[in-house]
Amino acid sequence: MNRRSRITISALSAVAAAVVFVGPASADPTPMPMPAPALSGLSIAALNATSAEMHKAADVLGPDAQSAINRLLATALPELGVTVPQPFFYPAPTLGCGIAGAPGTVTISTAQAGPNFPIPPWIERGDLRFQALPGYVGVPTASNLSVAWINLSTLKGSIDRLDDVVLGVPTMSKTVKSGQGTVLAALFGSVTYSSGASCFALPTVGSFNA
Known part of the structure; x- marks a missing residue:
């Protein structure tokens, strides 16, 4: 697995853990920023451990597994946004x-x-x-x-x-x-x-x- 794929998986994992930290509502649907300070040291350590395990699994199973994991992470979360009634x-x-x-x-x-x-x-x-x-x-x-x-x-x-x-x-x-x-x-x-x-x-x- 190349460095770019590892960074992509780590970034998507961080978004999945941080979706509960959102900003104020706005009238139009907008992507929500995920500020780094919202993650504690424990959360970062857990994300790194999870990402490392996924890297190992992808390395063992080969490029097809790596591609499948990337697709899963890309589609696992609903689209982020905030709207008002x-x-x-x-x-x-x-x-x-x-x-x-x-x-x-x-x-x-x-x-x-x-x-x-x-x-x-x-x-x-x-x-x-x-x-x-x-x-x-x-x-x-x-x-x-x-x-x-x-x-x-x-x-x-x-x-x-x-x-x-x-x-x-x-x-x-x-x-x-x-x-x-x-x-x-x-x-x-x-x-x-x-x-x-x-x-x-x-x-x-x-x-x-x-």
């Missing part, structure tokens, strides 16, 4: 629930593009994650919210339920394969809660950069 044009008027017994409230909705990694939510480039949050205090039990969207650049579109769950609890979110481009979307539907309340969000619309 993009709001719909206006909060959706919401009927049937409210704070302190009010008969109505609003639902705040956003869409977030990728790449967004390693800070959650993890979103790949070309995906768009829709999220809704009714102005009601309670534990949701079912989400019947939907989003209708179309990518004006590819003319691809769909109607999807915001039915993702975490530990059995609806998150009122959905990540769709929108592709890159300008995406128009409308969000509407209902959410039910353990209290028996049901919030119905009237449609809201938005335009997003995916």
Whole structure:
């Protein structure tokens, strides 16, 4: 194995160990810098040991193994980046629930593009994650919210339920394969809660950069 290949493997190993050290968010997806001071002496020693073992394995198995290891390291990590949620044009008027017994409230909705990694939510480039949050205090039990969207650049579109769950609890979110481009979307539907309340969000619309 030549010196350049050894340096490539060592550098990719360092990135894999340091992805949790990221800078502040920005509106556009940008690669995240990995400052050297973020790695402790122990981490550097561990990386060197791991890299050395990989060198030995590649030397034993030959150039085919070396090429396979390089390809694996190049594709093992998702694309690094940080994005911010993009709001719909206006909060959706919401009927049937409210704070302190009010008969109505609003639902705040956003869409977030990728790449967004390693800070959650993890979103790949070309995906768009829709999220809704009714102005009601309670534990949701079912989400019947939907989003209708179309990518004006590819003319691809769909109607999807915001039915993702975490530990059995609806998150009122959905990540769709929108592709890159300008995406128009409308969000509407209902959410039910353990209290028996049901919030119905009237449609809201938005335009997003995916």
